[in-house]
Amino acid sequence: MSARRTLTLRVLVVLALATITPTLIVGALAIRRARADLEREVVRGNLALIRALGAHVDGTMQDARRALDLSAAAWADQRTTNAADTEFERRTTERLLRRLRREVPLFATLSIVGVDGDVLYGDPVAPDVGTGAHTFGGYVGDVVFVDGRPRVRVVAQARSRTGELVGVFVAQLDLQFVASALGQARVGTGARLLVVDGDGIPVAKSDGTVIGATSLRGSNPAVDRALASATEGNLESGGVVAVYRNLSSYQSLRGIRWAIIMEQPTSEAYALARKTQRDTIIAGFAVLAVFLLIGFVLASRITRPLRQLARRADAIAGEDHSSEPPPEAPIDAPGEIGALAQRFEEMAKRIGEREQLRAALARGDRLASVGTMAASVAHEVNNPLTTVLGYAKLLLEGKEEDHPDRAGLELIAEESARMKTIVGNMLDYSRSEKTPHPAMLVSDVNGVIEKTATLLVPQIRQRKIAVELDLGKPLPSVAADHHALQQVFVNLTQNAADAMMPDGGVVTISSRLAAGEIAVEVCFADDGPGIPEADRKRIFDPFFTTKEAGSGTGLGLAVVKHLVTSFGGTVGVEDGPDGRGALFRVMIPIVE
Amino acid sequence: MANTALTALLAVLICAACGETNATETEALNDVLMTRPDEARGVETTLLTFSRGQTMLRRVLESGVDCPDLARIDATWLPGLARAGLLRVAPDPTHELLPEAAELATDEGTLYAVPQSIDGLALVFRKEAVSRIIWPPRTAGELIAGAHRLTTDDTHGLGVRVDGYWFLPFLRAYGADVLDASTGELGIDTPRAAAALDRFAGLFAPDGVAPPPPPSGTAAQDETQRFRSGKLAILINGPWAITDLVGSDTGAIGVAPLPDAPRGGQLFVVPRCARHPSEAWQLAGELTAPRVQADWADRFGLVPTKRSSLEAAGPLAQSFYEALRGARPLPRHPASAELFDDLNPAVAAVVAGDATAEEALAGVARAWTRLMKRYEIEVVPYVPPPADAGIEPTDAGVEPSEP
Numbered sequence: 003m004s005a006r007r008t009l010t011l012r013v014l015v016v017l018a019l020a021t022i023t024p025t026l027i028v029g030a031l032a033i034r035r036a037r038a039d040l041e042r043e044v045v046r047g048n049l050a051l052i053r054a055l056g057a058h059v060d061g062t063m064q065d066a067r068r069a070l071d072l073s074a075a076a077w078a079d080q081r082t083t084n085a086a087d088t089e090f091e092r093r094t095t096e097r098l099l100r101r102l103r104r105e106v107p108l109f110a111t112l113s114i115v116g117v118d119g120d121v122l123y124g125d126p127v128a129p130d131v132g133t134g135a136h137t138f139g140g141y142v143g144d145v146v147f148v149d150g151r152p153r154v155r156v157v158a159q160a161r162s163r164t165g166e167l168v169g170v171f172v173a174q175l176d177l178q179f180v181a182s183a184l185g186q187a188r189v190g191t192g193a194r195l196l197v198v199d200g201d202g203i204p205v206a207k208s209d210g211t212v213i214g215a216t217s218l219r220g221s222n223p224a225v226d227r228a229l230a231s232a233t234e235g236n237l238e239s240g241g242v243v244a245v246y247r248n249l250s251s252y253q254s255l256r257g258i259r260w261a262i263i264m265e266q267p268t269s270e271a272y273a274l275a276r277k278t279q280r281d282t283i284i285a286g287f288a289v290l291a292v293f294l295l296i297g298f299v300l301a302s303r304i305t306r307p308l309r310q311l312a313r314r315a316d317a318i319a320g321e322d323h324s325s326e327p328p329p330e331a332p333i334d335a336p337g338e339i340g341a342l343a344q345r346f347e348e349m350a351k352r353i354g355e356r357e358q359l360r361a362a363l364a365r366g367d368r369l370a371s372v373g374t375m376a377a378s379v380a381h382e383v384n385n386p387l388t389t390v391l392g393y394a395k396l397l398l399e400g401k402e403e404d405h406p407d408r409a410g411l412e413l414i415a416e417e418s419a420r421m422k423t424i425v426g427n428m429l430d431y432s433r434s435e436k437t438p439h440p441a442m443l444v445s446d447v448n449g450v451i452e453k454t455a456t457l458l459v460p461q462i463r464q465r466k467i468a469v470e471l472d473l474g475k476p477l478p479s480v481a482a483d484h485h486a487l488q489q490v491f492v493n494l495t496q497n498a499a500d501a502m503m504p505d506g507g508v509v510t511i512s513s514r515l516a517a518g519e520i521a522v523e524v525c526f527a528d529d530g531p532g533i534p535e536a537d538r539k540r541i542f543d544p545f546f547t548t549k550e551a552g553s554g555t556g557l558g559l560a561v562v563k564h565l566v567t568s569f570g571g572t573v574g575v576e577d578g579p580d581g582r583g584a585l586f587r588v589m590i591p592i593v594e
Numbered sequence: 595m596a597n598t599a600l601t602a603l604l605a606v607l608i609c610a611a612c613g614e615t616n617a618t619e620t621e622a623l624n625d626v627l628m629t630r631p632d633e634a635r636g637v638e639t640t641l642l643t644f645s646r647g648q649t650m651l652r653r654v655l656e657s658g659v660d661c662p663d664l665a666r667i668d669a670t671w672l673p674g675l676a677r678a679g680l681l682r683v684a685p686d687p688t689h690e691l692l693p694e695a696a697e698l699a700t701d702e703g704t705l706y707a708v709p710q711s712i713d714g715l716a717l718v719f720r721k722e723a724v725s726r727i728i729w730p731p732r733t734a735g736e737l738i739a740g741a742h743r744l745t746t747d748d749t750h751g752l753g754v755r756v757d758g759y760w761f762l763p764f765l766r767a768y769g770a771d772v773l774d775a776s777t778g779e780l781g782i783d784t785p786r787a788a789a790a791l792d793r794f795a796g797l798f799a800p801d802g803v804a805p806p807p808p809p810s811g812t813a814a815q816d817e818t819q820r821f822r823s824g825k826l827a828i829l830i831n832g833p834w835a836i837t838d839l840v841g842s843d844t845g846a847i848g849v850a851p852l853p854d855a856p857r858g859g860q861l862f863v864v865p866r867c868a869r870h871p872s873e874a875w876q877l878a879g880e881l882t883a884p885r886v887q888a889d890w891a892d893r894f895g896l897v898p899t900k901r902s903s904l905e906a907a908g909p910l911a912q913s914f915y916e917a918l919r920g921a922r923p924l925p926r927h928p929a930s931a932e933l934f935d936d937l938n939p940a941v942a943a944v945v946a947g948d949a950t951a952e953e954a955l956a957g958v959a960r961a962w963t964r965l966m967k968r969y970e971i972e973v974v975p976y977v978p979p980p981a982d983a984g985i986e987p988t989d990a991g992v993e994p995s996e997p
Contacts, residue, residue: 117964164949165939166957 013301014294022290033282040275045236048193048245048271052262053234055187055195056247059180059262063249066108066175067156073102074160074171077114081169082162095123110153111174114160117167127172145177145199152177152205152212181206191273193266197249198225200260228261243271307335307343318350380425387425391418428557443593444487445479447522451511454491462499466506469495474514480522480590482569487590490565493558494526494586500549501530501584521571521589528583538575566590622893626886637877648674648931655680661867664874666710669698669859674928676701682864682871684708694919695899698859701926707861708878711887711896713832714857715763716917717850718839723827730850734767737828737853738793741803744827751803753817753829754794756945758937759856760830765790766854766922772937773962775927778974780966782937783959785978791951795944807945814838833914836895840910849913857921859899929965936961 077098084090099112113124121127145152153174160169177197184195185208195208202219204212218225223239228246236245246263269276310333333343394415401408444450455469462469480487491511498509507529516523533541533548540546542563545556566573571590578585627637648671654660655675667675675681684705691699695709717730717737727740741751754760765771768790771781781787797804805826808816818838820826829839830852840847862878864871880886887903890896891911897918898904904915924930940954966973 117961161939162957163943164954164957165936165941165943166954167936167939167961 010298010301010305013304014297017297017301022294025290029286033279033286036282037272037275037279040278041272044271044275045243045245048190048243048264048266049234049236049247051187051189052195052245052247052264055183056249056262058183059197060249062108062179063175066106066173067158069102069106070109070156070158070171070173073098074158074169077171078160078162078168081160082164082166092123099124108175108179109173110148110151110176111172113172115170115172117169122169125174145203145205146174147212148174150211152180154199154205177205181208181212184208189264190266190270192270193264196225196263196265198228198261198263200229202226202229205260224263224265225261228263231261238268241268242266243268304339307333307339311343311346314346314350318353380428384422384425384429387418387422391415391422394418443479444482444484447477447480447487447524447590448473448475448513450484450488451491451513451524454488454495455511458492458495458499462496462509465499465503467499467502468508470508470510472510472512474512477513477515477522478592480569481593482571482590486565486568490562490588491524491526493562494588497558497562497586498526498528498530498584501528507583515592516589519592521591524588524590525585526588527578527585529578530583532577532582532584533575541575542573562586562588622890623881626881630880647671651675652678652680655865655867658867661865661869663864663868663870664877665863665865667707667861667863668931669709669861670924670931672699672706672861672863673701673926674931675863676704676706677928680866681706682866682868684864685872685875690900690902692899692901692904692915694857694915695859697923699861707863708875708882709899710860710862710882711833711890712857712859712899712915712918713834713897714859714918714921715760715830715832715852715855716914716921717828717852718821718831718836719828719848719850720821720824721846721848724848731853733853734764738797738803741828745803749825749827750805750820751827752797753821753826753831754797754804755813755817755830756798756807756942758934758941761791761794761937761941762856763830763852763854764794768793772924772933773929773966774925775929775966775969775971776925778966778972780959780962780973780976782955782962783976787955788951791941791944791955794941795947795951798945833895833897833911833918836910836914837893844910847910849910849917851917851920855918855921857918857923860896927969929962929969929971932965933962936965 077095080094081091084094095114099114103109103112111125111127113127114122115127116122145154147153153176156173156175158171158173159167160171161167180197184197184206187195187208189195189208193208197205197207198218199205202217202222202225204216204218206212219229220226224237224242224244224246227235227237227244228248231246231248234245234247236243238244242265244263244265246261249260249262314333333347334340335343394411398408398411398415401411451471451473455471459469495509495511502509510527511524512527513522513524537546537548542559543556544560546560547556563573566588569590571588573586573588575584575586577583630637648668651665651667651671652675654662656678672681684699684707691709692712694712696705698712699705699707699709719729723744724740727743728736729740731737731740737752744751762772765782765787768786770784770787770790773780773782796802798807805816805820807813814835817826817829817831818835821829821839822841822843831839836849862881864874864878868874882899882903884898884900884903884906887896887898887900888906891898891903891907895911895914897911897914898907904912924933936958940949940958943949944951944954963973
């Protein structure tokens with residue numbers, strides 16, 4: 003668990019440091035940049051709006067001024083040409099003024115002032131206009147309020163074709179159209195538009211009527227900035243974002259241009275930017291959480307082979323390597339970890355094999371010593387036993403059936419014979435150990451089987467055991483010593499017969515060419531109780547027996563295993579047909 | 595003079611001045627302001643166009659609202675403002691002023707201003723072009739004759755603007771002049787003036803020596819382009835234009851006196867309504883310091899008003915000063931600043947062929963008569979000489995030699 007925690011957390015930390023942290027930093031910068039861009043776009047959009055409004059107002063004003071200039075020039079020419087006909091001049095001038103008023107509804111008042119300052123035609127002119135003085139620049143003066151409506155004066159010199167000043171056209175423009183234009187403009191929530199003159203006095207605004215001539219200079223930073231600017235710009239102050247632009251048509255007496263200003267609360271102007279920022283952050287964290295989860299899963303998957311390796315290492319450290327380790331699913335992992343797992347598996351396998359080999363060697367050494375000693379003992383015991391058995395049989399000869407010594411002599415002879423058999427088995431095992439690779443061929447396996455049956459049937463019939471043969475033909479030759487092979491068959495037949503004692507049964511011996519046709523398969527099946535699973539691994543070990551004490555040496559199957567192995571074949575045990583009894587399967591390689 | 599502007603110190607202490615089209619001069623002004631100590635900063639500058647400057651400034655000074663502490667004005671505005679009591683007397687006249695500059699800053703014997711620069715009209719020429727003619731010309735006649743010799747199919751000999759100020763040397767060459775308030779003579783209603791205007795308009799005729807007048811507002815750009823491309827040999831202009839005209843071709847360009855040229859200049863004045871007059875005079879001194887004048891002479895062609903400044907200035911500024919020494923200022927009278935309001939349209943009408951010189955100048959005479967009436971000056975009407983006198987109009991020194 004600690005390994006998992008450590009590995010997974012480490013991988014997560016690496017992921018965080020390598021990807022998440024830069025992503026967060028870059029993401030934060032990107033979000034900040036995106037918000038700044040959006041805010042800039044808001045400012046640009048507002049500037050574009052006041053540019054359009056300003057152009058509309060400018061255009062209207064300039065059209066009015068041009069109309070006044072053209073009328074002044076036309077009047078001057080006409081006055082110069084018809085200087086003598088005053089009545090004609092009066093009629094044409096009044097007609098000109100009527101047409102001018104009709105074509106330019108903005109003119110609230112319209113007057114023609116002579117070069118001496120006297121009003122010649124039209125409406126009265128306020129004395130502060132300064133007409134009749136010297137220079138008339140054609141400028142637009144400061145705003146004045148008449149009946150609550152803002153007006154501004156426009157002056158146009160009337161010069162004749164000779165360049166002589168013959169009069170001045172003075173008009174008052176009604177700027178209510180500015181308020182209408184501002185009021186009809188489609189502005190954002192909470193936004194308001196404002197036009198101020200060079201003194202900061204509101205001329206028109208979008209959210210109501212201008213009342214009074216109170217200057218906003220000093221109280222409205224946007225107005226101050228706008229009047230100090232030569233072109234356009236923006237200002238953010240006091241929770242309000244403002245854009246401003248000079249209006250080229252207007253210029254106060256002090257040379258300060260009028261300005262159009264748009265103000266909007268920052269919360270409204272930048273609402274979209276803030277929402278975008280908030281949504282982006284939420285989405286970013288959601289994506290981050292998802293990727294962290296994915297990262298956790300990936301980290302777990304990446305570290306799973308390592309955890310498996312750790313468990314395997316723990317198991318290797320604690321398990322008994324002398325025997326075959328329990329099967330475990332192979333560690334499946336890609337790349338370097340997969341290669342490491344594969345190497346680890348190979349290493350574990352080799353360790354197991356080495357440990358098994360070491361144990362086998364140790365056991366083999368012990369067995370070899372025991373075998374050598376047993377062979378020596380058997381050899382030494384065999385001769386006295388032969389003598390005992392010979393004398394016992396010799397003493398029995400000529401004894402009557404009812405002779406009192408006969409029973410004792412027969413017991414001696416019988417036990418001696420059994421001892422001789424035991425000794426013989428020991429000598430067989432000893433000899434089998436010494437001749438592991440028989441070189442002779444057996445061309446007729448079935449013949450060996452039949453001969454084995456022939457030899458054993460009389461002996462085992464007394465034990466109510468029958469032998470049935472199921473021999474497949476023809477069978478190829480196998481690489482096995484004839485006598486050794488016969489001993490294998492004898493041992494397995496007797497072992498099957500012993501297993502069915504005392505009830506008896508049928509030993510079935512079958513032979514056939516094994517699948518793949520590389521070996522001959524010979525099976526010995528019995529009707530006995532079968533061999534428990536726990537005993538199957540040890541059943542071929544020397545001196546291992548499940549028989550009662552004194553009824554078996556535990557060497558029969560060990561000899562079988564050793565001889566079959568020496569043939570290059572295998573021998574194994576399994577449940578018999580239909581799950582009854584035991585079945586020994588011997589595979590003996592054929593000769594090419 | 596064309597780029598002269600009025601500036602007003604609106605807020606705290608001081609003001610400065612720049613031409614309405616010369617952004618680099620504004621930057622130079624700001625550079626000077628930035629060198630001031632922190633406590634002396636906070637100068638708010640307002641730029642007014644020259645054409646409306648006098649009217650606007652006068653109204654501001656009369657009302658006292660938003661009164662500037664320092665104003666840069668054209669020298670012709672000084673008598674009108676000073677005699678109306680709208681200006682303060684300069685506290686400490688310097689003896690280092692060049693006499694031409696001191697004359698501009700003085701009205702009726704009182705020094706009212708710190709002169710910033712001397713200007714006026716002179717001849718800016720290509721040296722290789724004038725080598726074939728009499729140079730420098732001693733009269734307008736020699737100038738026009740030389741210009742004819744330099745005029746070819748794709749080159750004009752003389753660049754002149756359709757403007758009363760540019761007409762003035764030719765008017766003087768014919769023995770006429772603008773009004774003299776001291777005598778009441780208008781000077782413009784004479785046959786000599788009409789002849790001068792006819793001759794002036796003839797410069798722009800198809801067989802004349804000057805390029806056709808460009809569209810309104812493009813004169814400076816047009817003459818600069820022609821001169822720098824070599825399609826104009828001689829140009830009548832002021833020091834304010836020299837930087838644009840010369841470019842990097844300093845060695846090939848020269849400046850020579852224009853006969854009967856007008857002379858003027860730019861002045862720093864402190865209004866009577868100024869709230870910080872002492873600081874304003876101090877700033878005026880800083881803006882006319884020799885180092886600043888010499889620098890601005892090289893950068894903007896402003897001819898210095900102090901001897902030490904002139905000695906430190908470049909050769910073109912010194913040439914302009916020499917060329918302007920023989921020039922004559924306009925009459926020192928308040929009305930002088932307003933003369934061109936009516937003279938300019940008249941000159942333009944004659945050059946355009948919309949009016950004869952007599953018609954146009956008669957209109958000017960009527961306008962100037964009204965002007966004199968405002969100043970309560972009795973105008974002396976022009977009386978033609980007896981028919982047998984045979985002296986009107988004169989062409990002495992004007993008629994060109996045969997090309």
